[in-house]
Amino acid sequence: xxxxxxxxxxxxxxxxxxxxxxxxxxxxxxxxxxxxxxxxxxxxxxxxxxxxxxxxxxxxxxxxxxxxxxxxxxxxxxxxxxxxxxxxxxxxxxxxxxxxxxxxxxxxxxxxxxxxxxxxxxxxxxxxxxxxxxxxxxxxxxxxxxxxxxxxxxxxxxxxxxxxxxxxxxxxxxxxxxxxxxxxxxxxxxxxxxxxxxxxxxxxxxxxxxxxxxxxxxxxxxxxxxxxxxxxxxxxxxxxxxxxxxxxxxxxxxxxxxxxxxxxxxxxxxxxxxxxxxxxxxxxxxxxxxxxxxxxxxxxxxxxxxxxxxxxxxxxxxxxxxxxxxxxxxxxxxxxxxxxxxxxxxxxxxxxxxxxxxxxxxxxx
Numbered sequence: 001x002x003x004x005x006x007x008x009x010x011x012x013x014x015x016x017x018x019x020x021x022x023x024x025x026x027x028x029x030x031x032x033x034x035x036x037x038x039x040x041x042x043x044x045x046x047x048x049x050x051x052x053x054x055x056x057x058x059x060x061x062x063x064x065x066x067x068x069x070x071x072x073x074x075x076x077x078x079x080x081x082x083x084x085x086x087x088x089x090x091x092x093x094x095x096x097x098x099x100x101x102x103x104x105x106x107x108x109x110x111x112x113x114x115x116x117x118x119x120x121x122x123x124x125x126x127x128x129x130x131x132x133x134x135x136x137x138x139x140x141x142x143x144x145x146x147x148x149x150x151x152x153x154x155x156x157x158x159x160x161x162x163x164x165x166x167x168x169x170x171x172x173x174x175x176x177x178x179x180x181x182x183x184x185x186x187x188x189x190x191x192x193x194x195x196x197x198x199x200x201x202x203x204x205x206x207x208x209x210x211x212x213x214x215x216x217x218x219x220x221x222x223x224x225x226x227x228x229x230x231x232x233x234x235x236x237x238x239x240x241x242x243x244x245x246x247x248x249x250x251x252x253x254x255x256x257x258x259x260x261x262x263x264x265x266x267x268x269x270x271x272x273x274x275x276x277x278x279x280x281x282x283x284x285x286x287x288x289x290x291x292x293x294x295x296x297x298x299x300x301x302x303x304x305x306x307x308x309x310x311x312x313x314x315x316x317x318x319x320x321x322x323x324x325x326x327x328x329x330x331x332x333x334x335x336x337x338x339x340x341x342x343x344x345x346x347x348x349x350x351x352x353x354x355x356x357x358x359x360x361x362x363x364x365x
Contacts, residue, residue: 014319018099018108022063029069037074037133038327041334044343046079048288048310049210049237051135051165055079055330056305056343060292060313061139061168061214065115067122067129074134077326082313083122084139085170088155090118091143094175100259101319104252106296107268108316110244111261113175114141119159126163138164139214144176150191154198161199161206169195172216172243174262180216185226192234210237212290217242217272224275228282240290240313241279242272265316269294270361273307277354280308285348294361296321298332303364305333306349 013021037054044055058080059073067083074081093115100109122138140156142149153169160167171182171191182191192213199211213236215227231239244262251257251267272293280289291309295301296317304312317325333343353359 014101014103017097018101018319019096022099026064026068029072032072034071034130034132035075038077040077040079040330043334043337043341044079044330046310046344049166049212050208051210053079053135053311054133056309056311057301057326057329058082058137058290058311058313060315061085061137061170062110062112063315063318066117067125067138070129070136071132071134074132076323077330078134080135080137080165080311082137082139082168084168085114085116085141085173086119086122086138086156086160087114087116087141087143088119088146088152088159089143090121091116098261100256100261102251102253102256102265103320105265105267106317106320107251107253107263107265108319109256109259109261109263111175111259113144114173116141119155123159123163126160129163135165136163137166137168137212139168139170141170141173142176142179149179149182150187150194153191153195157195157198157209157211158202161202161209164209166210166212166237167199168212168214168240170214170243172214174216174218174244174246183215183219183223183227185230188227189230189234192230192236196234196236212236212238212240214240214243217245217268217275217293218247219275221278224278225282228279232283232286236287238288238290238310239279239283240292241276242268242293244268245271247271264293266294266296269296269300269364273304273361274354274357276304276309277307277351280348280351281355295329296325298329298336299364301329302333302336302346303350303359305343305346306351307354307359308348308351310344310347 094113142152288310
């Protein structure tokens, strides 16, 4: 039924204001009866940071900011859903308009600025949730006016350790002024130390919940080296690479390209995949990586895995291709595997070539 609604409504939604269309989509999904996720081929199963995923494909943060349609999206076939970004206190985010479709580029620009109903509202939803399968991540952010932003992330660990299967510390959004400063060496070390300290104190209550750090694609190698050094020293559970970019690769829609905010979708694929691969060769398999940015087909999904991802996430491509993209990617991944091979065996197969610039987005078919 969801697929029928998606196929019927998507052409109409694309005619509406982007944010209004998104809200209508979430509202419609929230009204549909819940269903269990479809069974996945065992060859797609992934084990990462102590959890088992029936398939590697996740819904990226930003689609379900307040935890309204977690199980509806898992029912479509995602192996996991990342809800959020959620901030401790409710905040409206930046003024509208703040979401723009670049249809000719298969891209989206957003400058939401962590619009969020807050911890209490999401906790209430999660307390009434009856999971039917799949894994849940909660993406944590800081309020724009927070005096101690690290304390906001600590509060997120405390608020959602009870409900989430894993937690994502998002210091990579370009739409909250100064947030990306938390990726700098000393600030990041303090952040990870405090977040993991409170996580470990809650183990007796909720079990050990993995903590993932989400970083930006707009990093040079010196900055990336420092981040990975800290993550290895502090024993973070995983890195998510990457959030949206402030850069503007060659875009067809030059008018909308001038809008401020983070760019996602097809133009982000090459940049995010190269940073992913550069991270993979530096991490030396000490922890898993989640690859995000520009996945819109089985070919780009496999490329992201071969560049170093254990898990992958998408969001922007759903705007243009709809929910049918989920089974298409999973079926396409299986077609790319020999019968006796697990998908997990493909992780990192081309990482060195991606990291050295020998593979480009144009090479992926």
